[in-house]
Amino acid sequence: MGIDIGATSLDIALADVTGLILQRRSEPTDVHLRPETVLGRCSELLLELTQAQAIHPPQILGIGVGVPGPVDFARGVLVAPPLMPEWENFPIRDFFKKTFVSAFVVVDNDVNIMALGEQRAGDGIGVDHFIFVKIGTGIGAGIVSNGKIHRGSDGSAGDIGHICVDKNGPLCACGNRGCLEAMAAGPAIASRAMEAARNGSSPNLSQMRKSKGGAIRPEEVNAAGREGDQAALDIIRDSGQMIGDVLASLVNFFNPSHIFIGGGIANFGNHLLVAIRKAVLNRSLPLATTHLSIKFSRMGLNSGVVGAISLALEYLFAIEDNPHMLV
Ligand SMILES: [Zn+2]
Numbered sequence: 001m002g003i004d005i006g007a008t009s010l011d012i013a014l015a016d017v018t019g020l021i022l023q024r025r026s027e028p029t030d031v032h033l034r035p036e037t038v039l040g041r042c043s044e045l046l047l048e049l050t051q052a053q054a055i056h057p058p059q060i061l062g063i064g065v066g067v068p069g070p071v072d073f074a075r076g077v078l079v080a081p082p083l084m085p086e087w088e089n090f091p092i093r094d095f096f097k098k099t100f101v102s103a104f105v106v107v108d109n110d111v112n113i114m115a116l117g118e119q120r121a122g123d124g125i126g127v128d129h130f131i132f133v134k135i136g137t138g139i140g141a142g143i144v145s146n147g148k149i150h151r152g153s154d155g156s157a158g159d160i161g162h163i164c165v166d167k168n169g170p171l172c173a174c175g176n177r178g179c180l181e182a183m184a185a186g187p188a189i190a191s192r193a194m195e196a197a198r199n200g201s202s203p204n205l206s207q208m209r210k211s212k213g214g215a216i217r218p219e220e221v222n223a224a225g226r227e228g229d230q231a232a233l234d235i236i237r238d239s240g241q242m243i244g245d246v247l248a249s250l251v252n253f254f255n256p257s258h259i260f261i262g263g264g265i266a267n268f269g270n271h272l273l274v275a276i277r278k279a280v281l282n283r284s285l286p287l288a289t290t291h292l293s294i295k296f297s298r299m300g301l302n303s304g305v306v307g308a309i310s311l312a313l314e315y316l317f318a319i320e321d322n323p324h325m326l327v
Pocket residue numbers: 161162172173174175176179181182
């Protein structure tokens with residue numbers, strides 16, 4: 001089974017041992033809720049899927065779980081997750097083991113499983129060195145190096161959302177100022193759009209703010225941009241440039257052949273992508289960019305859940321080969 005828990009949505013799937021998805025369910029969630037509430041709902045949905053396929057819970061062999069925060073991969077727990085402080089050290093594996101007693105449960109962060117999904121079923125097939133960037137409520141990266149996910153020593157590799165862009169910038173959920181995430185992710189885009197609506201620099205956004213009861217979401221900024229609203233386009237381009245500047249450093253450091261961009265903000269289309277590309281090309285070394293491809297992931301909402309299943313399968317077969325891993 002694969003579980004992709006995003007900040008605002010749940011995606012759950014049941015697959016056979018070849019990774020073929022048999023049944024799938026998605027619904028909105030809110031990770032600010034307690035872990036018992038969100039994971040309890042995941043368990044209910046998983047049970048519904050098993051019932052629909054006439055499978056008993058003990059027959060489930062593996063569960064891959066993606067969560068939107070820093071994961072200590074060896075222990076399978078979140079450590080100081082800015083979006084969801086109540087999840088700190090919550091035993092996610094044990095929670096699912098109560099119902100799915102035979103399952104091996106693997107927990108990873110949401111961007112790593114998206115990178116795995118891209119590698120398994122997207123344009124990342126056969127690509128040995130790539131970065132998957134998720135831009136949504138937060139910003140993070142999954143790094144595939146030599147064909148394998150690079151998690152680093154403790155699991156925090158790729159957490160690019162907290163790289164400092166402006167020391168005097170707005171306060172980030174992590175407690176520092178001017179992190180990429182606080183400057184360029186969905187909430188930052190929405191808050192800059194609110195400012196443009198308030199100060200009258202965008203009549204279009206002002207109108208949207210009124211019709212939406214006083215709030216603007218990133219989707220509305222995107223819609224305004226599509227209609228040619230200059231303030232909205234500037235906000236989107238600025239965001240793309242800041243993300244591109246950080247990616248340029250990663251390109252110099254890691255020399256990937258591909259960068260795939262996914263997450264909610266990836267729907268923003270060409271203005272965002274062009275700004276990201278321009279910043280990367282301007283600031284990276286020519287040798288690193290000659291063959292570099294930067295594009296949106298074409299897997300949309302599928303990469304997370306496909307990757308979660310891929311993660312479960314990877315560990316399932318690794319254990320078959322090395323039973324001592326089962327501790
Ligand atoms: Zn931060």
